[in-house]
Amino acid sequence: MSTDEYLNAKVGSRALSALISSDGYSEYLKTGEPLVHHRPSYFMVFAGFSKWATSVFPTWHAANGRHFVNFLTFMLGTVIFFSLCKRSLTSHIATITTALFASQPVIFGYGFINQKDMPFMVFFSWHV
Secondary structure: OOOOHHHHHHHHHHHHHHHHOOOHHHHHHHOOOOOOOOOHHHHHHHHHHHHHHHHHOOOOOHHHHHHHHHHHHHHHHHHHHHHHHHHHOOHHHHHHHHHHHHHOHHHHHHHHHOOOHHHHHHHHHHOO
16 A cells, blocks of 8 residues: 555545535535545545445455556556557557556556556546
8 A cells, every 4th residue: 555545545535425414515625634635536436436345345455445446547548548549550559559558567556556646647648
């Protein structure tokens, strides 16, 4: 787990609960958490899926569910990367380029762990 993963998951859980209760949003903004305005929408998906995954797979730790969401986000980014490559490269070269992108050990490991850069990359790649 990265050092800020627990805090991000906490912010996501609190943001989810803020949507459920009528006074939850104003209470959520008053808490003064350092990440309260730092992309809580992805942290909400991140925390919600983690809670669901631990109920379905009791042997999973909450971090496993969060890392799985990050990995799926990275895989979505890989598909988007391939579609961007196909715009300017041949299909064969786009496939090779995407395979290199997806198989790099540093980037692949990052796809599991980092909960901020992958969704940021995918969001901006999606809008290109």
